[in-house]
Amino acid sequence: MVQIALTVPVQHEFETALREAIEQRVASRIAAQDATLWGPDAEPEASIRLSWTQLADASRPLVAEIIELREQLASKGLDRVVLCGMGGSSLAPEVICDTAGVPLTVLDSSQPDMVRAAIADGLERTIVVVSSKSGGTVETDSQRRAYEQAFTDSGLDPVDHIVVVTDPGSPLDDEATKAGYRVFRADPHVGGRYSALTAFGLVPSGLAGADIGGLLDQAAGAQAALYADDADNPALRLGVLIGVANRHRVDKLVLADQTRHGVGDWIEQLVAESTGKLGKGVLPVVVPFENAVNFNPSTADSILVSIGGTDAPEAQSGYAAALDVDLGAQMLLWEVAVVVAGRIIGINPFDQPDVESAKQAARELLSGGGEVPTPDASDNGIDIYGDGSTVDDAVTALLGKLDLQHGYLAVQVYLDRIAYADFAGVREVLAQRLGRPVTFGWGPRFLHSTGQYHKGGTPNGVFLQVTGTPAEDLAVPGRDFTFGSFIDSQAAGDAAVLRDHGRPVLRLHLSDIGPGLQRVRAVLGQ
Numbered sequence: 001m002v003q004i005a006l007t008v009p010v011q012h013e014f015e016t017a018l019r020e021a022i023e024q025r026v027a028s029r030i031a032a033q034d035a036t037l038w039g040p041d042a043e044p045e046a047s048i049r050l051s052w053t054q055l056a057d058a059s060r061p062l063v064a065e066i067i068e069l070r071e072q073l074a075s076k077g078l079d080r081v082v083l084c085g086m087g088g089s090s091l092a093p094e095v096i097c098d099t100a101g102v103p104l105t106v107l108d109s110s111q112p113d114m115v116r117a118a119i120a121d122g123l124e125r126t127i128v129v130v131s132s133k134s135g136g137t138v139e140t141d142s143q144r145r146a147y148e149q150a151f152t153d154s155g156l157d158p159v160d161h162i163v164v165v166t167d168p169g170s171p172l173d174d175e176a177t178k179a180g181y182r183v184f185r186a187d188p189h190v191g192g193r194y195s196a197l198t199a200f201g202l203v204p205s206g207l208a209g210a211d212i213g214g215l216l217d218q219a220a221g222a223q224a225a226l227y228a229d230d231a232d233n234p235a236l237r238l239g240v241l242i243g244v245a246n247r248h249r250v251d252k253l254v255l256a257d258q259t260r261h262g263v264g265d266w267i268e269q270l271v272a273e274s275t276g277k278l279g280k281g282v283l284p285v286v287v288p289f290e291n292a293v294n295f296n297p298s299t300a301d302s303i304l305v306s307i308g309g310t311d312a313p314e315a316q317s318g319y320a321a322a323l324d325v326d327l328g329a330q331m332l333l334w335e336v337a338v339v340v341a342g343r344i345i346g347i348n349p350f351d352q353p354d355v356e357s358a359k360q361a362a363r364e365l366l367s368g369g370g371e372v373p374t375p376d377a378s379d380n381g382i383d384i385y386g387d388g389s390t391v392d393d394a395v396t397a398l399l400g401k402l403d404l405q406h407g408y409l410a411v412q413v414y415l416d417r418i419a420y421a422d423f424a425g426v427r428e429v430l431a432q433r434l435g436r437p438v439t440f441g442w443g444p445r446f447l448h449s450t451g452q453y454h455k456g457g458t459p460n461g462v463f464l465q466v467t468g469t470p471a472e473d474l475a476v477p478g479r480d481f482t483f484g485s486f487i488d489s490q491a492a493g494d495a496a497v498l499r500d501h502g503r504p505v506l507r508l509h510l511s512d513i514g515p516g517l518q519r520v521r522a523v524l525g526q
């Protein structure tokens with residue numbers, strides 16, 4: 001079931017763009033995996049990235065395999081599932097499991113306290129799914145190493161506890177095969193953020209107990225509507241709305257999820273990484289509910305989307321949508337909508353050119369190269385990297401750089417996202433204070449999602465980083481760095497690249513996280 005209600009202030013322009021998309025058979029050509037739709041520059045990448053359009057059928061044989069493995073594992077007393085993976089390799093299972101009401105521990109961090117806490121919990125009944133499409137993501141590799149060590153130290157054989165999902169022939173595939181792990185190889189012609197209905201979405205979710213056959217049924221049931229060259233096609237309507245709004249500099253997409261299962265985080269990656277490049281794009285702003293600031297009240301440069309709603313919300317810009325749709329269908333709907341919007345905006349929705357630059361800067365710092373940043377000032381245990389000699393002044397200086405017509409503030413917090421979950425509420429406080437869109441992301445998780453937009457998208461963001469010294473560091477087995485030095489390099493590397501791109505960044509480093517965070521909250525008004 002897919003229902004969509006839309007409002008647009010430029011009805012004629014919207015209808016014209018919709019008619020063009022129908023005449024050019026955009027929806028059916030997406031279904032047929034036509035790689036020419038995004039222009040000649042995007043064609044080589046698009047030609048190896050479109051297999052997601054037919055996954056509702058192609059992934060079907062996986063279901064029985066996963067259920068069989070789940071039963072085997074359960075018979076051995078393995079019933080707790082931990083997922084190690086970043087971005088496209090963890091965001092889909094997170095929302096699939098939350099929607100299904102089944103527990104899944106998602107370890108998508110390099111924060112030492114968070115990694116230690118996950119590992120300390122119930123090892124003997126834990127099955128760890130290590131998911132990485134490229135097989136080279138350092139967080140995922142480090143988490144796998146930490147788990148292998150922990151299993152071995154506890155007298156458990158990692159082969160009994162680790163399942164791998166990766167693309168065929170990746171470095172992880174080679175290592176895992178040698179180690180004797182159970183390996184699920186995914187279709188390499190699907191990019192990470194479009195991989196929800198491949199083994200990346202289905203293996204962890206199915207092992208955790210979600211109804212993955214039902215999820216594929218939902219996607220299959222929506223295919224005819226989403227691939228129709230028809231004015232009622234909800235994906236075409238949503239994609240054209242986002243694309244047309246972008247022409248009018250309405251380039252923030254504020255998402256309120258009435259169902260409260262966190263689908264906004266999955267959409268956030270899809271939209272930010274697919275569109276945020278070449279100095280253009282759509283900034284997703286995930287808010288917790290419809291009465292949150294930025295949704296109500298909204299800003300003149302925002303499209304509002306109510307997920308699970310039936311009436312389009314009232315947006316100051318006039319651009320709004322309500323989607324009432326089940327999860328499997330919703331995933332396919334957004335994938336189609338985003339590539340439709342990408343065509344209008346004029347970007348390649350299948351690459352993420354600016355993610356690599358931050359990874360490179362982090363690697364340089366880790367290997368002892370690169371310039372290690374030193375604080376510009378220090379205020380009662382909080383190191384300030386930016387203008388201002390006190391935390392108050394530094395925050396005021398950063399916020400003073402915000403463009404009050406088109407700008408946004410991104411808060412990037414490299415702390416344990418379970419232990420300090422309520423700090424995310426600072427988004428609301430700052431949005432209220434500034435009257436501008438504010439996003440909140442946990443590092444390093446957001447680097448694999450909105451990180452692309454921050455560096456490559458419309459250049460009107462200002463960035464507040466919060467980092468902290470962990471309670472206890474943790475070695476990465478077989479590597480010459482620790483989780484602590486890794487996350488530190490990730491934050492510093494991303495800040496360096498943002499600054500190189502001319503984006504204002506303030507980093508506040510808390511040498512003692514508890515009191516430091518209290519102070520930061522007080523300064524920000526939380």
Ligand SMILES: O=P(O)(O)OC[C@H]1O[C@H](O)[C@H](O)[C@@H](O)[C@@H]1O
Nearest residue numbers: 087088089132133134137192448
């Ligand atoms: O699945 P992996 O290869 O480990 O990649 C995980 C993530 O890494 C990068 O940051 C990409 O920008 C993301 O699109 C991807 O989802």
